[in-house]
Amino acid sequence: MRATLVGVVAAVALIVAFPAAAAHPKSCPSAWAAGWQKLANTIQAPVYCPTWMPNPLDAKIGGQYIDIDSVNKDRSYLISFLEHGDEGSGDVHVNFRGYPGRTTIPRCTTVVLTGKKAIRGTTPCFADKAGTQTANGITASVYRVNQDADQWHILLAWHHAGSLYTVSEHVIQPYTYAQVVHNLDRLLAGLVLVRPEG
Amino acid sequence: MRFTRRRFLGGAAAAALGGAGIYELVDQLAQSPRRPTHTPTPTQAHGPLPPEQHVFDLRTVSSEGIEVLVPPLHSEVVTATVKTDDLRGAQHELEQTLARLDAEYAPNPAGLGVTVAWGLPYFHERVAAAARTHLPFDRRARKPVLLPTRRFPSDPDTTRLESNDVAVLLRSDRLDHIDAARKAIFDDLDVFDVASIRRGFAGGAFDGGKSLPQQLAVAAGVPGADLIPDGAELFLGFTSTQKAGLGPRLIANHETLGFVDLRGGYFHGGTHMHLSHINEDLEAWYLNFDFDERVLTAFQPGMTQVRPGAQTVPQGPGNVASAAETARKFRQTGRFGHSGPIQATSRLLQRVVGPDGTVYEQGTAIPQRADFNTLDNPFAFSSNPAEDKLDKTPAAGVHFVVFNPSGDDFERNRLAMDGVLPDGTKLEVSARSRAQGFNSVLTTTHRQNFLVPPRRHRSFPLAEL
Numbered sequence: 001m002r003a004t005l006v007g008v009v010a011a012v013a014l015i016v017a018f019p020a021a022a023a024h025p026k027s028c029p030s031a032w033a034a035g036w037q038k039l040a041n042t043i044q045a046p047v048y049c050p051t052w053m054p055n056p057l058d059a060k061i062g063g064q065y066i067d068i069d070s071v072n073k074d075r076s077y078l079i080s081f082l083e084h085g086d087e088g089s090g091d092v093h094v095n096f097r098g099y100p101g102r103t104t105i106p107r108c109t110t111v112v113l114t115g116k117k118a119i120r121g122t123t124p125c126f127a128d129k130a131g132t133q134t135a136n137g138i139t140a141s142v143y144r145v146n147q148d149a150d151q152w153h154i155l156l157a158w159h160h161a162g163s164l165y166t167v168s169e170h171v172i173q174p175y176t177y178a179q180v181v182h183n184l185d186r187l188l189a190g191l192v193l194v195r196p197e198g
Numbered sequence: 199m200r201f202t203r204r205r206f207l208g209g210a211a212a213a214a215l216g217g218a219g220i221y222e223l224v225d226q227l228a229q230s231p232r233r234p235t236h237t238p239t240p241t242q243a244h245g246p247l248p249p250e251q252h253v254f255d256l257r258t259v260s261s262e263g264i265e266v267l268v269p270p271l272h273s274e275v276v277t278a279t280v281k282t283d284d285l286r287g288a289q290h291e292l293e294q295t296l297a298r299l300d301a302e303y304a305p306n307p308a309g310l311g312v313t314v315a316w317g318l319p320y321f322h323e324r325v326a327a328a329a330r331t332h333l334p335f336d337r338r339a340r341k342p343v344l345l346p347t348r349r350f351p352s353d354p355d356t357t358r359l360e361s362n363d364v365a366v367l368l369r370s371d372r373l374d375h376i377d378a379a380r381k382a383i384f385d386d387l388d389v390f391d392v393a394s395i396r397r398g399f400a401g402g403a404f405d406g407g408k409s410l411p412q413q414l415a416v417a418a419g420v421p422g423a424d425l426i427p428d429g430a431e432l433f434l435g436f437t438s439t440q441k442a443g444l445g446p447r448l449i450a451n452h453e454t455l456g457f458v459d460l461r462g463g464y465f466h467g468g469t470h471m472h473l474s475h476i477n478e479d480l481e482a483w484y485l486n487f488d489f490d491e492r493v494l495t496a497f498q499p500g501m502t503q504v505r506p507g508a509q510t511v512p513q514g515p516g517n518v519a520s521a522a523e524t525a526r527k528f529r530q531t532g533r534f535g536h537s538g539p540i541q542a543t544s545r546l547l548q549r550v551v552g553p554d555g556t557v558y559e560q561g562t563a564i565p566q567r568a569d570f571n572t573l574d575n576p577f578a579f580s581s582n583p584a585e586d587k588l589d590k591t592p593a594a595g596v597h598f599v600v601f602n603p604s605g606d607d608f609e610r611n612r613l614a615m616d617g618v619l620p621d622g623t624k625l626e627v628s629a630r631s632r633a634q635g636f637n638s639v640l641t642t643t644h645r646q647n648f649l650v651p652p653r654r655h656r657s658f659p660l661a662e663l
Binding site (some may be wrong): 119128144176 | 421425482484487490491531532627631
C-alpha cells in the first residue's frame, strides 16, 4: 500500500521532492533519466524530463508513482504520475504529454447521455486559455479547462521543433489552485529536453 | 489507470481564512469610496412607501451595452418561529418597529429594504381559521398560492424542507443598516425565536474593479475563487440582474396577471417568495466547463456568438426559446441549458394589461429575483446546527430569493430548470447531468415557500381578525 499523503499543513509548505530543482537544469535527474530516454527513443522525438515534482511524487517512469505510460500509434505520449491519498487526504497528479510532428490542439470525444441515447461530439482537449507563462526559455499557454486525463487540471502547453508538449497538474487537495499554478511554474522552469539516441 | 477523486475542499478554505470572521471581512472590503452614502431620511422626504413590501427600486447602469439593475451590496435573511401567544400584541409591536425602520431609512439600497414573509406553519398553526378564508388561491393551478415546500427532480434527498414561521429579508448597501434592523426586529422585540441567519452579497463592480463576491471568495480561500473573473456580479461569472430578465415593478403581485383569486382582497399587493440555499462548486464550474460551455450551460444551446469573456449576455424577450424549440435543441445537442427552458415558463406568453392599466408586453419576465452570493455553510447561524449541517468553513453558495405571483408559478420555472416543460414534455436526463444547466455544480441544501403580505398586513397577518 502506498504511503498516505502528507497532511495539508505539510503540503502547504511545498516541500521539495527529490531531487531538488536546479536554477538552470542541465540534465534529467539520474534516477529518472533512463525512463525518459527510453521514451524519447521509442517515439524518435525529443521529450521533456522534469527535474522537480510536487511532493510526494517523483518522475520515474516505471516507479512507484507512475499511473499511465502510454504511447499511441501517432507517437503521441501520455506519462502520468499519481499519488492517491487515503481517507480523503487528496491526490497529487501530474501529466506530461507530447505530440510529435503536430502543433494543433487535439480534439477529445464528448458523450452526452440523454435518456437512452448518447450524443457524441468533440471538443478541444485544452481550452479556456488564461495567459502565458515563461520560464526556462519556454513560453507556455495556460489552459484551465481540459479533458480526459487532464480534466480538472491546469495545463501548460508549448511548441518545440514543430511539436506540441504539455504538463498539467490536478487542482485537488492538498494543493489549492494557487499552489498548483506555482507548482507548474516550477515544473516548467525545471524541464530538460531529452533527445532520442541512435 | 486509476482515476483521481474530487472532494470538497473545506480544509484549505479554513486555513486561508484563519480565525477571522468572514463577515468582518465583508465589512472591510465593502468600504468602497464608490458606495452610495446615506443620510437618515424621514419617510415624508421620499414619499409614501409602496403598498408592496417586496418592491425595492434599484438604479440601472449599462453593463456591456445592456441595461442591468445594480443589486444591493448586502442582503440578509433571518428566519424564525413565533414564540408569543399574544399575536395581536406582537402584531402591534412588530408593526411599530417596522414603521420606525421605514421612517429612518430610505427605501432603496442606500437606506434599507425590509420584506417580512410568512410560512405555512404560521398560517396553519397560528391563524388557521382566518387563513382558510383569506389566503389567496391560484385559479390557473387550482391550488393555494402558498404550497407546501417540495423537492425538485435535481434536488438530493438531503435537501431540507424547512418550516419556519417567518422570514425577514433585509437589503442594503450598508451593513450597519442591516444590523440595526435585525437587532430591532429580533433582539429588541420578544416575539420571535431566531432559527437561522443567512448573509451574503452581490455585485459591487459595475464601476470597474473586483466585485464583492470575487474579493470575499478569494479572501476566504474558497476553492475556485481564483478563477472567478474580475468584475463578476456573482460567483458563477454572469450578470443575473439585467433589467429585461427580471419582472417589472408590480408584475409579481398576486393580482397583476389575473390568475390568483384574492378572495376577500386581504393579500392584494402581496406576493409569493421562495427561499433556498444552494452550494456552488466553483472549481467544477471553472475547471470543467470552458467559456463556451459555460454560456451554453448558463443560458441555452446554440448561443455561439457570445463574445469570449462576456459577463452580461442578452436575455431579452427576443432571446427566448419556446418549449418546443428547447426540446428540439435538446434532441440535437443533448443539452437544454439553464435559463433557456426557464425563459419559456417565466415570461408572458401574451400581452397582459394589469389591473392598474399597466401594459405588460408578450415576453415580459415575471419573477423578481433577489438572490445573493454567500459564504455561509449553509447559514451564518442556526438554532439547529446539527440538522442544518452547519459548518464554520466558508463555502461558495447562493441564497436564492425569488418573488412570483404564486407558488405554482415558481414551481413551473423550477421544474423547467430540470427539463420538465410546461406542455408536459420531460427532457430525459439524469438528475444532476450537466446537460441540464447548472445542476451538475449546484446542490440545494434548504428550501421553503413563504407568502409576502402587502405592507399594510406585513405584521402577523390575519392576527387581528
